Amino acid sequence: MTDPLPVQRIKLAPDYEISRVIRGGWQLAAGHGAVRSDDPVADMVAFADAGITTFDCADIYTGVEETIGSFREHYGRLRGADALARIKVHTKFVPDLDILPRITKANVETVIDQSLRRLKLDRLDLVQFHWWDYDAPLWLETAGWLNELRLAGKIHKVSATNFDTDHMLAIIGSGVPLTSMQVQYSLLDVRPEKRMVEAATANDVALFCYGTVAGGFLGDGWLGKPEPAAFENRSLIKYKLIIDDLGGWDFFQSLLRTLRMVADRHHVDIATIASAAMLPRKAVAAVIVGARNSTHLASNLAISSVKLTERDLADIAAVLSHASELEGDVYTLERDRHGRHGSIMKYNLNKGAA
Numbered sequence: 569m570t571d572p573l574p575v576q577r578i579k580l581a582p583d584y585e586i587s588r589v590i591r592g593g594w595q596l597a598a599g600h601g602a603v604r605s606d607d608p609v610a611d612m613v614a615f616a617d618a619g620i621t622t623f624d625c626a627d628i629y630t631g632v633e634e635t636i637g638s639f640r641e642h643y644g645r646l647r648g649a650d651a652l653a654r655i656k657v658h659t660k661f662v663p664d665l666d667i668l669p670r671i672t673k674a675n676v677e678t679v680i681d682q683s684l685r686r687l688k689l690d691r692l693d694l695v696q697f698h699w700w701d702y703d704a705p706l707w708l709e710t711a712g713w714l715n716e717l718r719l720a721g722k723i724h725k726v727s728a729t730n731f732d733t734d735h736m737l738a739i740i741g742s743g744v745p746l747t748s749m750q751v752q753y754s755l756l757d758v759r760p761e762k763r764m765v766e767a768a769t770a771n772d773v774a775l776f777c778y779g780t781v782a783g784g785f786l787g788d789g790w791l792g793k794p795e796p797a798a799f800e801n802r803s804l805i806k807y808k809l810i811i812d813d814l815g816g817w818d819f820f821q822s823l824l825r826t827l828r829m830v831a832d833r834h835h836v837d838i839a840t841i842a843s844a845a846m847l848p849r850k851a852v853a854a855v856i857v858g859a860r861n862s863t864h865l866a867s868n869l870a871i872s873s874v875k876l877t878e879r880d881l882a883d884i885a886a887v888l889s890h891a892s893e894l895e896g897d898v899y900t901l902e903r904d905r906h907g908r909h910g911s912i913m914k915y916n917l918n919k920g921a922a
Contacts, residue, residue, distance in 0.1 A: 575619035576872040578853050580747055580774050584694075584725060586622040586656050588847060589871050590776065591615050592858040593625035593632040594803075611862040612639040613646065616655060618869055624750075624776075624856050626660035626696075627679055628917035633659060633686035641688055658750075658776075659683050660696040660729060661714065665915035668704035673713040679918065680714075680722055694725040696750050700915055702735065702903070708742055715744045732897040733763040736773070746773050748853065751898050753777040755786065755823070755842055755888065756810050764898050765851045774853035777846045781857070782807035786842040791824045802912050809909055813901075814891040826887045830880045840867045844874035845884065 576588040596608060612623065612635075623639075625632045636657055644652040661679055663671055683692055697714055699707040714726050728736065729750035740746055749768060753760045757779060760768075768775055781787055783803035795817040799805045811820045827838045834841065843855045857868050895901060901909040 573873040575621075575869060576847070578774075580853060581725070584656075584747070585654075586854060587620050588854045589620050589843075589868055590622045590624050590658070590854050590856045591620050591868075592778065592856040593623060593629055593636065595858040595860045596629070596632050596635060608635050608861070609639045609642055611859070612636070613643060614862045614865055615859075615868075616643060616651075617647075618865060620865075620868060621654045622656045622658065622854065624658045624778075626662055627683055628660070628662045630917075633683055637686050637688040656693045657687055657689070658694040658696060658727070659687065659692060660698055660750075662698040662918065663700075663710070664918045665700045665704075667918075668699070668701055668706065671706050671710060673716070676710060676713045677717060677722075680717055684722065691721060692723045694727050694747060695723050696727045696729040696748070697731075698729045699731070699735075700903075701905075707735070708738060711739045711744045712742060730899040730902070732899060733767045734897075736764070737767055737771070740771050740773075746771070748774040748776055750776040750778060750856070752779040753846060753849075753852070754780045754782060755827075755845055755884065756782055756807070756814060756891075757894060759894050759896065759898050759900070762897060765849070768851040773851070775851045776854050776856055777852055778856045779807065780843040780846050780855045781839045782810065782842075783858075784839075785811065785820070786824070786827070787839040788828070788837050790820075791828055791838065792821070802914075805912050806909070809912075810894070813894055819887075819890060822890075823884075823887045826883050830876070830883060833877075833880065834874050836870050836874060837867050839864075840870045840874060841876070841880075843871045845876060845881075847872060848876075 577585055578588050579585045623636055625636055640655060643655060667675065695714060697711055714723065717723050718726050725747040726744055727746055727748040728739065731749065736749060751760050751764060753775065785807050824838060827841050831838050831841045843857060846852055846855050855871065859868065901907065904910045
């Protein structure tokens with residue numbers, strides 16, 4: 569692998585700049601599997617020093633906000649105030665399913681205050697709002713309460729995650745200035761291209777892509793391997809269901825073979841190509857990469873350096889042209905709590921924190 573160029577950066581607003589590769593935090597959460605790092609704070613320092621200065625977490629990622637808070641404190645001492653100012657932390661507000669029918673502004677503020685304490689911040693950089701069930705009618709009021717907390721100085725940027733296009737537009741129409749929308753968007757899942765991309769572009773909403781390597785499936789480790797029957801975590805189950813819906817394991821292996829061919833041309837790995845393919849897409853501001861430690865830092869850095877050619881894109885598109893279309897808008901499949909995709913979710917991870 570050749571030395572990567574500096575990590576691309578992007579301004580989401582005149583006063584808000586991030587790295588276009590975001591370090592994800594879900595794999596650090598307790599319960600996700602073995603955390604393969606003796607020192608997660610040191611790993612974060614390595615990412616930040618290398619140019620990946622934006623970190624993604626959530627109130628429901630057990631222990632992750634606290635770890636990032638410790639990292640910020642350490643990084644400020646280690647590198648100084650100017651370097652610390654480049655660090656951006658994107659957390660989430662994910663109220664439990666059980667509380668949605670009776671949620672209040674006080675509930676919202678309690679969780680926001682908890683994130684402030686954990687992250688050791690006076691103001692949260694960016695909060696991404698998630699809502700489990702549209703039939704619970706207070707989602708729009710809750711978005712408004714988050715905006716009131718922004719106006720009160722507790723939140724810098726209000727954003728959202730996993731809302732479909734209609735509900736995103738309703739939030740914007742209510743006067744809440746959404747900065748971004750975090751969505752599952754990858755070579756395997758192009759549901760945002762149905763409507764979300766155009767709506768986001770028209771309303772200056774930046775898209776953050778998660779799932780670009782499908783929980784690790786879009787990687788060299790799965791090339792030529794038999795179809796799995798058991799899984800280490802829910803993330804792999806989630807993306808295997810997407811693979812099944814698209815066309816199954818044989819189709820997926822043909823995609824991996826093509827991605828390996830493209831990766832060979834650029835002297836990188838399959839995962840790097842899968843993420844790099846999303847950065848040039850319309851409305852996409854950044855991709856989120858999961859990392860339990862700094863082992864994959866070099867390949868993560870290469871994401872914003874790889875420039876896919878017309879030949880590369882045509883080869884990938886040729887394989888994907890044989891895929892079946894996923895149903896619905898963004899997160900529609902996952903919202904059916906009794907369906908294959910929704911039944912694997914955990915809906916009450918705040919455990920009464922709200």
